[in-house]
Amino acid sequence: MPLAHANTRAVQRYGGALLEQSGPSCWLFVTEAIADQQGLDTWLLAGIIYLYPQGYLYPNTRANRLTTISAICGRVVRRLQQARARGDTVISRDNIRTAVQRSAAGEGVACNYASCVTHLFALGGNYLITDVVELFRRGRQLAAAVAAGLGPDETTPAVMGGAATVIDANSDLADIGLTLAALPHSYLSVSNRYRPMDYPANYTAATNTYDLTGLALAAIRAGGAHAILLHSVNQAAQQLTYKDPNYGDAKIVITFAQLREMARLNGTVSVRGLLVAAAAPPIVLGHAPAAAAAAGPVGAGPIGAGPAAAALVVPAPAPAPAPAEQSNMAVALGIVVTGAILAMVGSYIANQSGRS
Secondary structure (H helix, E strand, O other), X not given: OOOOOOOOOOOOOOOOOOOOOOOOOHHHHHHHHHHHHOOOOOHHHHHHHHHOOEOOOXXXXXXXXXXXXXXXXXXXXXXXXXXXXXXXXXXXXHHHHHHHHHHHHHOOOEOOHHHHHHHHOXXXXXXXXXXXXXXXXXXXXXXXHHHHXXXXXXXXXXXXXXXXXXXXXXXXXXXXXXHHHHOOOOXXXXXXXXXXXXXXXXXXXXXXXXXXXXXXXXXXXXXXXXXXXXXXXXXXXXXXXXEOHXXXXXXXXXXXXXXXXHHHHHOOEEEEOHHHOOXXXXXXXXXXXXXXXXXXXXXXXXXXXXXXXEOOXXXXXXXXXXXXXXXXXXXXXXXXXXXXXXXXXXXXXXXHOOOO
16 A cells, blocks of 8 residues: 655745634744744644644643643554554554544544644655654654643743733834834734624735724724734834734734724733844754755655654754754754743753654
């Protein structure tokens, strides 16, 4: 039975798109998009975050939800190991989906398991069970590492690290423009906001954009705490474009005055720009050397034979290359932040050191 592919590229980025969130996971989806936009490989993270549990959990914490993702991945590993013990060597994407669905049900949660499988196994067809087991084993470790890195304080300042720049009701519009322009690809914490779904006439499909700049300030709706992603700033027009994980990669354009009104209703809008965290250089685990990576199918992911992936690469002053990791699986997570997330990445790297 032929495999769907034998991809030779260990990790493939997918263009920094903001994925549509699953469950109360806006903070994680925005963080993943920021890391990917900065050139860091988050392919596996972008797949397993679709397993973020929907609905209420007890305890209802971010760490517990990530621990549940880890448990789902662990159940998938055990199911596939049982199939391997029966003599099976390959598995179809449909059967992988069934295994993930049943594993989530075994944890008693609902999640977007179908999108997880579609992301990780984009080509369909059949896959080596040993490769799929390794992928979900890494996913289990990655989710557990993120959960452990959150620590007891799960607020956004603790997760993202660093002090926020605050926009409030008294902020000067020109200052808002300067602030946003200085913090590209930022994480914005909001609550009251516009609902683009209420304005289909303002949507342009060709550019996947909602232009809400003509809406009245009174149209801003109350909402719960939410993370959005700054996309771009037009200081001359006093406009910004952001993305909301409730709408995936759609662009939403508003004015600085509208953002200031959101801040007035919220109390503040907090802006955290990850590019300015000079003390926390990018960390990439298992990133395939560019010269050795043959172009594979877009989105194919790290399944099948491939070049040996380089071990830890920390682009801070001229580090010596680490010995090659002898594995055709490359799992990458890199987030340029201070605080808990950086500690989590370090923990995950330490756990992976020396593995084959």
